[in-house]
Amino acid sequence: MKNIFFLFLLTSTLSCAQDKLPILGETEHQKEMNAKFKDAVKSPLTDKDRKTFRSLDFFKFDSTYVVTASFKRTPNETSFKMKTTTDRLVDYVKYGEITFTLNEKELKLNIYQNIEMVKQLGEEEALFLPFMDNTNGVESYKGGRYVEVGLPKDNQMVVDFNKAYNPYCAYNKKYSCPIVPSENVLYTRIEAGVKKYDKH
Template structure:
């Protein structure tokens, strides 16, 4: 009887582990993303998509896409209204220009601050990096993706494109999402981060 019970508990725990495995990811960041997308209180997914959700599609983690960039601050940049997918125009400012090498080529991107977040706890040093690349519409979301960083003490900043994620409006049109500025186009494939979402 004890052996039978042990076998049952073992198979039950393996079954639970397999259920959890469906929502797991390769990295802690991927696991958290999947958990948040399954959580009705945090998920941007429509109810019907969340019900069948077993995890986002990610490119395989690749350390090539973790880059150390030079940050040139732009303290004289004027705040502006960033275009979004709706009529909303949130206030942003260009915080600086980052320069980095990826696969032997040098690239530059503008990095921004959301002025509406500056007073929010935990966002005082938050930087927003929207970008376009040659995977858009060919594996990743056609409208480009976002990643984030924190203001560094010095003039170098680490950008991890493995944490590139889709705007929420890629999952649900009710959201208002910043449109990636054209000047933040990378003429290369960034095969890292979240792939395009396949709706059910």
């Protein structure tokens, strides 16, 4: 009986220790992402994958990929149905364009606004910046990545590619994710942000 109790106590202690492992990450943003992925309520991972999850794989933080871009508003755009990884179509409108220099190349990306999301409290200033680059399918997720940006204050916008993240469908097939428009393919390497997800 004592042996059984000791074994139970040991198992409980190990379980608690597992739950209290330090959150990994080189930056505060990385730690926040890892904490979210470990959270049963917020995580896009399947329950099975979440139980063994320790950390996402990130490119090393590089200030080169924090760019100040010139922003151009494109008013009077017509909304369109953005394709997703399922049959679902989402209403977006092109909000504007940004141009910036990176890896000695002049680059341009379109920025979009989700028609429904902008109606939600707290999401009025949310903009959507999806992109693909030459790391896709090698170091990063084959379907491209996203960066969250807010409404620009003037004709400039700071974009931190170190915060680029994968669509949730990269982790769990139950999600439906917007497909990166062909206009937002960058023919250069963006060695920043989250890498592709490999189950351990």
